[in-house]
Each structure stands twice: as C-alpha cells, then as structure tokens.
Amino acid sequence: MTDALAxxxxxxxxxxxxxxxxxxxxxRIEDGPLVRGEGLFAADVNFPRQLHMRMVRAELxxxxxxxxxxxxxxxxxxxxxxxxxxxxxxxPLIPFRATKVRGLExxxxxxxxxxxxxxxxxxxxxVFADDPYRAEDxxxxxxxxxxxLSVLLDATAPLGEFSPGQDTEPTIVRKAYGEIDAxxxxxxxxxxxxxxxxxxxxxxxxxRGAIARxxxxxxxxxxxxxxxxxxxxxxxxxxxxxRPPQGVHLFEGHVGGGFGVRGELYPEDLLVxxxxxxxxxxxxxxxxxxxxxxxxxxxxxxxxxxxxAVDAEGRLLGIDDVFFHDQGAYVRTHGARVVDLAAGMLPxxxxxxxxxxxxxxxxxxxxxxxxxxxxxxxxTTFVRERLMDAIAARLGLDRVEVRRRNLVSAAEMPHARPxxxxxxEIVLDSGDYEGLLDKALSRFGWNALQGELAARRAAGECxxxxxxxxxxxxxxxxxxxxxxxxDANGAVELVSGAASVGQGVETALAQICAEAxxxxxxxxxxxxxxxxxxxxxxxxxxxxVTVMSGSATWEAALAVRAMALDTAATLLQLRPSDLTxxxxxxxxxxxxxxxxxxxxxxxxxxxxxxxxxxxxxxGLTAEKWFWSDHMAYPYGVHLVLVRIDRGTGQVVAxxxxxxxxxxxxxxxxxxxxxxxxxxxxxxxxxxxEEFRYDPSGQPLSTTFADYLIxxxxxxxxxxxxxxxxxxxxxNPLGVKGAGEGGTNGVGAAIxxxxxxxxxxxxxxxxxxxxxxxxxxxLDTLA
Amino acid sequence: MSDLHDITLVLNGERHAVRVEARRTLxxxxxxxxxxxxxxLGCEHGVCGACTVLMDGQPVRACLVFGVQARGRAIRTxxxxxxxxxxxxxxxxxxxxxxxxxxxxxxxxLMLCTAILEADPEIGDQALVxxxxxxxxxxxxxxxxxxAVRAAAAAMRAGTAAAEMA
Numbered sequence: 001m002t003d004a005l006a007x008x009x010x011x012x013x014x015x016x017x018x019x020x021x022x023x024x025x026x027x028r029i030e031d032g033p034l035v036r037g038e039g040l041f042a043a044d045v046n047f048p049r050q051l052h053m054r055m056v057r058a059e060l061x062x063x064x065x066x067x068x069x070x071x072x073x074x075x076x077x078x079x080x081x082x083x084x085x086x087x088x089x090x091x092p093l094i095p096f097r098a099t100k101v102r103g104l105e106x107x108x109x110x111x112x113x114x115x116x117x118x119x120x121x122x123x124x125x126x127v128f129a130d131d132p133y134r135a136e137d138x139x140x141x142x143x144x145x146x147x148x149l150s151v152l153l154d155a156t157a158p159l160g161e162f163s164p165g166q167d168t169e170p171t172i173v174r175k176a177y178g179e180i181d182a183x184x185x186x187x188x189x190x191x192x193x194x195x196x197x198x199x200x201x202x203x204x205x206x207x208r209g210a211i212a213r214x215x216x217x218x219x220x221x222x223x224x225x226x227x228x229x230x231x232x233x234x235x236x237x238x239x240x241x242x243r244p245p246q247g248v249h250l251f252e253g254h255v256g257g258g259f260g261v262r263g264e265l266y267p268e269d270l271l272v273x274x275x276x277x278x279x280x281x282x283x284x285x286x287x288x289x290x291x292x293x294x295x296x297x298x299x300x301x302x303x304x305x306x307x308x309a310v311d312a313e314g315r316l317l318g319i320d321d322v323f324f325h326d327q328g329a330y331v332r333t334h335g336a337r338v339v340d341l342a343a344g345m346l347p348x349x350x351x352x353x354x355x356x357x358x359x360x361x362x363x364x365x366x367x368x369x370x371x372x373x374x375x376x377x378x379x380t381t382f383v384r385e386r387l388m389d390a391i392a393a394r395l396g397l398d399r400v401e402v403r404r405r406n407l408v409s410a411a412e413m414p415h416a417r418p419x420x421x422x423x424x425e426i427v428l429d430s431g432d433y434e435g436l437l438d439k440a441l442s443r444f445g446w447n448a449l450q451g452e453l454a455a456r457r458a459a460g461e462c463x464x465x466x467x468x469x470x471x472x473x474x475x476x477x478x479x480x481x482x483x484x485x486x487d488a489n490g491a492v493e494l495v496s497g498a499a500s501v502g503q504g505v506e507t508a509l510a511q512i513c514a515e516a517x518x519x520x521x522x523x524x525x526x527x528x529x530x531x532x533x534x535x536x537x538x539x540x541x542x543x544x545v546t547v548m549s550g551s552a553t554w555e556a557a558l559a560v561r562a563m564a565l566d567t568a569a570t571l572l573q574l575r576p577s578d579l580t581x582x583x584x585x586x587x588x589x590x591x592x593x594x595x596x597x598x599x600x601x602x603x604x605x606x607x608x609x610x611x612x613x614x615x616x617x618x619g620l621t622a623e624k625w626f627w628s629d630h631m632a633y634p635y636g637v638h639l640v641l642v643r644i645d646r647g648t649g650q651v652v653a654x655x656x657x658x659x660x661x662x663x664x665x666x667x668x669x670x671x672x673x674x675x676x677x678x679x680x681x682x683x684x685x686x687x688x689e690e691f692r693y694d695p696s697g698q699p700l701s702t703t704f705a706d707y708l709i710x711x712x713x714x715x716x717x718x719x720x721x722x723x724x725x726x727x728x729x730x731n732p733l734g735v736k737g738a739g740e741g742g743t744n745g746v747g748a749a750i751x752x753x754x755x756x757x758x759x760x761x762x763x764x765x766x767x768x769x770x771x772x773x774x775x776x777x778l779d780t781l782a
Numbered sequence: 783m784s785d786l787h788d789i790t791l792v793l794n795g796e797r798h799a800v801r802v803e804a805r806r807t808l809x810x811x812x813x814x815x816x817x818x819x820x821x822x823l824g825c826e827h828g829v830c831g832a833c834t835v836l837m838d839g840q841p842v843r844a845c846l847v848f849g850v851q852a853r854g855r856a857i858r859t860x861x862x863x864x865x866x867x868x869x870x871x872x873x874x875x876x877x878x879x880x881x882x883x884x885x886x887x888x889x890x891x892l893m894l895c896t897a898i899l900e901a902d903p904e905i906g907d908q909a910l911v912x913x914x915x916x917x918x919x920x921x922x923x924x925x926x927x928x929x930a931v932r933a934a935a936a937a938m939r940a941g942t943a944a945a946e947m948a
Contacts (some may be wrong), residue, residue, distance in 0.1 A: 037820020
C-alpha cells in the first residue's frame with residue numbers, strides 16, 4: 001500500500017515549468033467583476049416570465065400534520081400554484097452520497113414534510129407567484145394544522161422513535177485497532193474528560209438561491225445558482241425527476257461563500273426544478289436570512305466522553321472515545337460523513353498504539369446538519385488537544401513537552417494508521433511535525449511570552465496562552481479532470497470538473513496551467529461548475545481542488561505543451577527538446593535568437609481543416625484525469641494569547657499564529673487569505689456562534705443579532721507561517737489543501753488559553769466559550 | 783396594489799423614475815427596478831452591511847430604507863465607483879491586497895470604505911476598526927480589508943500630490 005509513497009527526502013525537486021508563476025502572490029483573475037458590481041450571484045439571475053417560489057416552513061419542532069389549508073393563499077392575486085406533500089409524492093427522498101456507512105435511507109428528508117414535521121424550518125408547503133413580495137404574502141396565509149409531539153433536543157438522551165420500527169439512532173460508527181483493554185490495564189494513569197462542541201455552521205454571506213428553467217426547444221432542464229457538487233447533483237436531480245442526465249444542466253455563477261453548506265442538494269433545489277418542468281415557466285427562489293439559519297445545514301454539535309491511557313512519561317498507550325453527534329432531524333446528503341471523519345481523524349498527529357471509538361449518529365428535532373469547514377476535525381482537535389492538556393496537568397508536564405513526546409516523527413513518515421476515513425485508508429503522507437512546532441513556538445515568541453504573562457498577571461490582568469496541534473486532510477479523490485485548449489487566437493481555456501466557492505480556484509488553476517504551458521496566467525479563461533462543458537467532475541469540497549484539479553491541470557497543460565512543441569518542431573525544423581514556450585511563443589529553449597511561432601499559429605496548424613491533420617483529431621487540446629487513492633494530510637499549530645475581561649467575562653484574542661505546512665503554496669497570498677479567513681470562522685465557533693433552542697425546540701438564533709459572526713472588532717492580530725517542508729508525495733505538484741487548517745485548531749487553542757488565563761487546567765469543557773461561562777468560572781475561582 | 787408611488791431617485795448620477803409599493807425596500811428598487819445588481823442582500827435586517835450604499839454621501843443599509851424614502855436623493859452604489867472604466871483607488875487596492883474572496887460583501891465594504899475615506903482619509907486605527915465593524919465579511923478575516931483601505935488612502939494622497947504638481 002505504501003509503495004507509492006516515497007519518503008520525502010527521496011523526492012525529486014518540485015515540478016517547475018517555464019511560466020514562473022507558481023509560488024508567487026499574484027492578484028486574482030476573479031476580482032474585476034466582483035469589485036465593479038458585475039458579479040453573477042444567484043439572486044442576480046433572472047429570466048423572462050419567471051415565477052418566484054416561497055416556502056411555507058414548520059413552526060413546530062415536532063408535530064403530526066393534520067391539514068394544510070391553502071385556499072386563502074391560492075386566492076391571492078399573482079399566485080399560480082401551491083403545493084403540499086401530496087403534490088410531490090412522486091419525488092423520492094433526497095439521497096446521500098455513499099460512504100461505507102449503509103442503512104441510512106429511511107431517515108432521509110422528503111422535499112415537503114409528509115405526515116410529520118420534525119424541525120422548525122422544515123418545508124411543509126410551497127407557493128409560486130409572479131412576484132416575490134406576493135409569494136411571501138400568500139405563504140403567510142397557508143395554515144398548517146398540527147398536533148404537537150414531544151421533542152428530542154439532546155443527542156445524549158435516551159433514544160426516541162423516528163418512525164415505527166426505527167429509532168433516532170440511524171447508526172453507530174465504530175473504529176478500533178490495537179489492544180485497547182491492555183492499554184488501560186497497564187496504564188500509569190487514565191485521564192477522562194467529558195467535552196462538547198456547540199452547534200454552529202458555515203453561514204455564508206450570500207444565502208442560498210436556485211433558479212430553474214425548462215428549455216423545451218432543446219429538452220433541457222437548467223438549474224442556476226448551483227455550487228460545489230454540480231455533477232453529482234445533476235445525476236441525482238435527473239434520477240429523482242425521471243429525466244436523463246444529459247437533459248439536465250447545472251450552471252455556477254459567482255458563489256457567495258460555501259464552507260461546506262452550499263451546493264448540497266436541498267429540498268428547494270428539487271422544488272424549483274419540478275416546478276419549472278410542471279409550470280413551464282422559469283422559477284426563482286432566494287432564501288432569506290431567517291430561513292437560512294433554520295433551513296441550511298447546521299454542523300458541529302458533538303458530545304464526547306473520552307479517556308486516555310498514558311505511561312509515566314505521558315506517552316499515549318490508548319484512547320477510548322464515545323461520542324454523540326447531533327445530526328438534527330434528517331440524514332442529509334453527507335450521510336454519516338462527519339461522524340466518520342471525526343472517528344477517523346481524532347488521533348491527529350500523535351503516535352497511538354491502541355484506539356477505540358464509537359460515534360453515535362443521533363437524530364433530534366433540530367435543523368439537519370452536515371459538513372462545515374474542517375468537519376469532524378474542529379471538533380476532535382478540540383477534544384484531543386483538551387486531552388493532551390489534561391495529561392500534561394495530571395503528570396505535571398509542560399504542555400509543549402507532552403506533545404513532543406507523542407508526535408509522530410519525520411522518520412516515521414509515511415505513517416499508516418489501521419483506520420479509514422471517507423472510505424480511504426489513513427496514511428499520513430509526509431510531515432515534520434516537531435520541526436513545525438519549533439518554528440511556530442519561535443515565531444510566536446512562546447518562551448518569552450511566559451514571562452510577559454507572569455508580569456501582566458502580577459499587574460492584575462487575566463491573560464493566558466494556548467496551543468493546539470492539528471492534522472488536516474485534503475485532496476479527496478478518487479478523480480478529477482481538466483481539459484486545456486488553445487484556440488486559433490492563442491487564447492487558453494481550462495475546463496474543470498471542479499467548482500468554485502469563492503476561494504480563488506480560477507487563479508490557482510490558471511497559475512498551474514500557465515506554469516506548465518508558458519503563458520500569461522491572467523489571460524487564461526477558467527470554466528468551472530458547468531455540467532454542459534465537461535461530462536464528469538467531483539466538485540469543490542474537502543480542500544480537494546488544488547490537489548486534484550490542480551494536478552489534472554498540470555498534466556493537461558504539459559500534454560498541450562508537448563503537442564505544441566511537436567507541431568512547432570516540424571515547422572521550425574528543430575527538435576521538440578530544443579524548444580520551449582515563453583509568453584505564448586514557441587521559441588528556442590537555449591535563448592539563442594532563432595525563429596519562433598506563436599501558440600495561435602500552432603493551434604491554427606492543428607485545426608480541423610489543416611492539411612497537417614489529415615483525419616487526426618484536431619485541436620491543440622488535451623484532457624487529463626488525475627487519480628488518487630489516498631488523501632494528503634496538511635498539518636499545523638495554532639498559538640494564541642487571550643485576555644479575559646473580569647467584569648464582562650469576554651474573552652479577547654489579542655494575538656494569534658497559525659503555522660500550517662501545506663506542502664507547496666501555489667499562491668501564498670491566497671493561502672494566507674484562506675488561513676486568516678478560516679481563523680475568523682474558527683473564532684466564531686470558539687467564542688460566539690451557536691444555534692440555540694428553547695425547551696420546545698424553537699430556534700433562538702434566527703437573526704444576525706442572535707447568531708453572532710465575528711466582525712473586525714473580534715479579530716486578533718493574526719500572523720501566518722506557511723511552511724513547505726513536507727510536500728505531498730502523492731501528486732506532481734507536492735500540494736496539500738489549505739482551506740481548512742485556519743479553522744481546525746481554533747476551538748482547542750482558545751480553550752487552552754482560557755484555562756491558562758484562569759490558571760485552572762481543564763476549566764473549559766464546552767464551546768463556544770461565552771461570557772456567561774467565563775463569569776461562572778471566575779466566580780467559582782473567587 | 784393601491785399604494786403605488788411614483789418616485790424619482792438619482793442613482794450614480796442618473797435619474798430613475800420608478801413606480802413602487804410603499805413597502806418596497808431601496809435595495810429591491812436598486813436591484814430589481816433599476817437593474818443594478820451590484821448591491822447585495824445578506825441579512826435584510828440591517829446587521830451585515832452587504833447592502834450598504836451612499837445616500838447623499840452617507841452610508842446607509844439599503845435593506846432598511848424604503849424606496850419611497852429615497853425620493854429625490856442621490857444614491858451611489860458600487861457600479862458608480864469606477865470612473866470611465868478606471869477602477870477607483872479603493873477598488874484597485876481591494877484587488878492588490880486580496881481584500882475579497884467570494885466577493886459578496888465586497889460592494890458593501892467598498893461603499894462603506896469610500897465613505898470612511900471621503901470623511902477622513904487619515905482616520906486613526908481604532909476609529910477605522912470601529913467603522914469597519916459595522917459590516918460582516920465571512921471569508922477574509924478582515925486583515926486585508928484594512929490593508930486595502932490604507933493602500934487606497936496612500937494612492938489617493940499620491941494622486942492628489944501628482945495633480946497638484948501638474
């Protein structure tokens with residue numbers, strides 16, 4: 001299995017091309033229209049004669065539906081149709097993407113609630129009208145009569161009944177290796193913790209939107225406003241609505257943030273498609289913010305009961321974890337993926353001889369949940385790093401030292417764990433964990449900081465520092481493809497099966513293409529998120545695009561380059577090996593003067609009517625598919641200095657460092673942007689953001705006044721250390737994903753720093769660390 | 783609809799005559815009636831600032847203003863920032879400093895920052911943080927937005943100095 005993984009030191013030098021743009025902080029090709037107000041976000045898409053869709057949503061968390069009365073609404077001017085569950089009974093439940101976990105089908109969500117409403121916000125009926133204001137007016141007149149049922153809001157509580165014969169635990173994800181019982185029997189000490197992570201989510205600034213149109217002339221159903229997983233969604237929409245996949249096209253415009261939640265297949269996506277087909281008019285739906293906070297995927301909420309067996313030196317002998325994942329009311333498109341990831345990724349960077357985990361996948365009467373940036377890792381890094389701090393405290397060891405003793409060493413790479421996640425075996429592909437820890441501590445001034453903290457405490461301040469080590473995953477395979485073409489004007493087009501969620505995919509892929517081909521990156525057109533331009537694709541998620549589509553881009557561009565050199569060599573009467581491409585001109589590689597040929601001319605010579613082609617497939621174009629059996633594992637360290645306001649209980653992050661080894665940075669400016677932006681989201685989850693419910697299951701976080709997103713005022717002075725010490729041996733560029741490391745360790749680092757400020761190890765047991773909690777801790781200390 | 787109102791508003795220097803319901807927000811008037819979709823809606827209750835436009839020079843939330851309240855007022859939106867196809871120093875600085883990722887909050891931030899710089903190009907650090915904290919960005923973590931404001935101020939100073947030299 002590890003044959004394909006050559007040790008880092010034996011790797012050849014990183015691939016370079018003539019373009020000299022990979023590794024440089026160049027500006028983005030995406031930005032022009034976005035700063036001019038010329039973007040094309042979902043709400044900006046309009047078609048003549050379009051109808052507007054408005055959802056009628058459940059106002060009770062758990063109830064039996066007795067009747068849905070639509071007469072008054074139907075009589076409103078401009079209303080064209082109103083549907084309830086009976087009208088869409090032919091549309092199957094919304095499916096999930098397969099992992100190894102099976103048997104979840106009965107728990108999937110219908111597009112409109114059938115018989116029972118299971119969370120506040122669940123679609124119950126849907127109104128179509130000629131104007132969005134009128135659609136909303138009409139929706140308010142739809143009356144749902146219902147009989148309230150008891151609600152289940154605690155994933156650790158005894159199981160309830162989902163439906164006859166099915167309880168509220170669709171599955172338990174179990175993983176184990178090593179002699180776990182022996183580890184605890186022989187332990188010098190056993191450290192036990194009970195920890196929880198609050199319910200929060202991606203909450204992009206653009207709400208969801210979907211615009212469907214049936215083009216009868218071509219018998220094509222179009223869906224606009226899509227993101228992330230266009231090809232899978234196309235196939236499922238086609239299957240669920242009984243159409244051939246070739247008769248469904250998904251289009252991606254600009255995407256106002258994804259973070260895991262956007263681009264999944266939701267009830268509203270199927271409803272606009274079904275309506276466009278049935279009503280024979282384009283149908284537009286734009287979510288409002290209150291809807292978003294109760295309808296779009298939640299994430300994160302988990303409760304862990306974890307214990308570690310350690311020897312006298314603080315070395316891990318075994319970890320045993322039982323956790324409860326609050327999935328909310330239905331299984332959505334990720335199935336049990338977050339539980340699977342949490343269980344697989346919990347061991348992180350540490351050498352762990354024995355491990356046993358049971359992840360209870362539990363349904364409650366809350367908005368369904370799925371992935372959010374660093375899914376399963378934000379949670380388990382918090383849990384694992386709390387555990388490491390607790391081990392240090394128990395044995396009287398330094399927090400850094402206990403980590404050093406347990407980190408997998410560079411000599412042990414690649415490090416195979418007898419575990420899997422997302423259906424792939426976990427093989428930590430490369431890394432120098434301790435080396436990065438040293439760099440990070442030094443850059444942050446960790447040792448000097450300890451003296452500063454003592455001085456500030458002596459002056460009466462409540463200050464502390466925390467650290468967390470994390471391992472991320474990226475580059476989920478198995479495949480992605482890219483087609484690179486040069487047209488007769490010399491313009492380069494790159495068509496990718498990936499998508500963009502606003503993170504700079506176009507620029508990164510253009511840089512890789514430009515590097516390999518020897519052209520200007522800024523003049524490359526990057527096409528993504530369109531099922532009509534490329535037959536297959538696996539989308540943008542799991543920090544996979546730069547790894548998978550980037551590698552495919554590299555190989556496709558190299559193939560085009562080879563074709564161009566071959567053709568030009570014949571014309572220039574030189575050998576291909578004598579030639580290179582510089583700024584779009586095929587010329588002598590040795591720099592000596594000589595004839596040259598523009599790529600445009602080469603492309604013309606390879607056109608369909610060029611005598612040189614004579615029946616061969618024309619075009620200066622190549623499509624390459626990159627395959628990967630294993631993920632690439634970036635890693636890093638979070639360090640933070642916090643100050644606590646004793647009066648208000650507010651935790652202020654003063655200074656923060658994220659050190660992250662991502663193998664190779666295609667564009668350091670974009671990588672830093674990803675990390676700082678990820679840090680902001682992590683801070684939200686650590687200190688502010690939480691979907692709260694009252695005891696009857698009514699959501700309390702339904703506006704931005706209640707669901708608090710970090711503003712600039714909450715941001716610390718943030719430093720980023722991008723390391724490239726451990727390129728991935730799994731792809732030609734050596735890259736690992738950079739999208740999630742900024743978020744991963746924030747909860748853990750903040751918790752550790754708050755403990756340190758309170759001078760009370762283990763004080764923080766739950767996220768977010770809100771002022772009320774801190775005040776209570778301060779009171780109990782006094 | 784009995785309560786239709788005929789209003790004229792001046793949008794980026796152009797007069798627009800529209801007939802709107804009293805309840806129609808300025809954001810919808812700008813986007814749907816005038817067709818300028820650069821102004822984005824993020825929350826529709828005045829918290830996130832994505833819909834920030836300038837009304838008689840002052841930043842306002844277009845989701846909290848009714849169209850009829852903008853009768854006769856001069857409104858500036860993101861579409862009005864570039865002059866003759868040339869990006870404003872602030873727009874250019876947002877690109878140069880990577881102050882945007884998904885770009886959804888960007889028009890609101892550009893309008894807010896335009897107002898900040900027009901009011902006080904030498905605004906102090908704490909005052910700048912206070913002013914910028916009125917808008918939400920979910921992607922960038924804000925650091926590069928601050929850099930862009932400072933870079934734009936420097937570019938504007940240099941531009942003014944060059945103009946005075948000429």
